[in-house]
Amino acid sequence: MFVKKDEEFVCINCKKKVEKLKYTSRDHCNYCLHSIHVDITPGDRKNECKGLLVPIYVESKGSKDKIVYRCKKCGKEVRNIVAIDDSKEEIYNIASNYAKNGGK
Numbered sequence: 671m672f673v674k675k676d677e678e679f680v681c682i683n684c685k686k687k688v689e690k691l692k693y694t695s696r697d698h699c700n701y702c703l704h705s706i707h708v709d710i711t712p713g714d715r716k717n718e719c720k721g722l723l724v725p726i727y728v729e730s731k732g733s734k735d736k737i738v739y740r741c742k743k744c745g746k747e748v749r750n751i752v753a754i755d756d757s758k759e760e761i762y763n764i765a766s767n768y769a770k771n772g773g774k
Contacts, residue, residue, distance in 0.1 A: 673713030682706060682722065691753055698723070698737065700755045703764065707741045707748070719744050727768040728752065728761055737764070 676690045683704035690696055695713050698705035705723035710716045721743025729736050735752040752761065 673711070673715075675713040675715060691755070693754075694751075696753070697750050698725075698739075698753075698756075700753055701757055701760070703737055703756060703760045705739060705750060707743065707746070719746075723748060725760075725764050728765050735761075737761075 673695075675695045676692065677696065678690050679688050679696075680686070681688055681699035681702060681704060684699060684702040686699065686701045688696065688699050688701070697709070697712070703725045705725075707719040707721045707723050708715050708717050719741060721741040723739035723741055725737050726740050726747075727738050729738055729749070736749040737752055737756075739748050739750065740746070741748070
């Protein structure tokens with residue numbers, strides 16, 4: 671069950687201040703696209719892992735693109751919907767690096 675948590679924060683990866691998203695929950699940095707492994711279900715903030723979620727690729731299925739992350743601490747892969755203000759350059763870089771590495 672989705673729990674709305676739209677909070678501003680300072681990104682642990684790039685150190686930039688990230689503003690609230692305002693239309694849904696902010697769950698990753700819109701500059702570098704990194705996140706923290708804090709949710710078990712979206713918005714609950716109950717995951718004890720707290721590892722850095724590194725974007726590894728972007729998947730396009732249906733009407734919503736999703737960033738696929740791998741946690742540096744536990745190795746789990748999670749998905750977050752691309753936000754309207756996410757860096758298009760970073761999305762391109764993730765997709766380009768994934769393709770260069772043969773989908774790895």
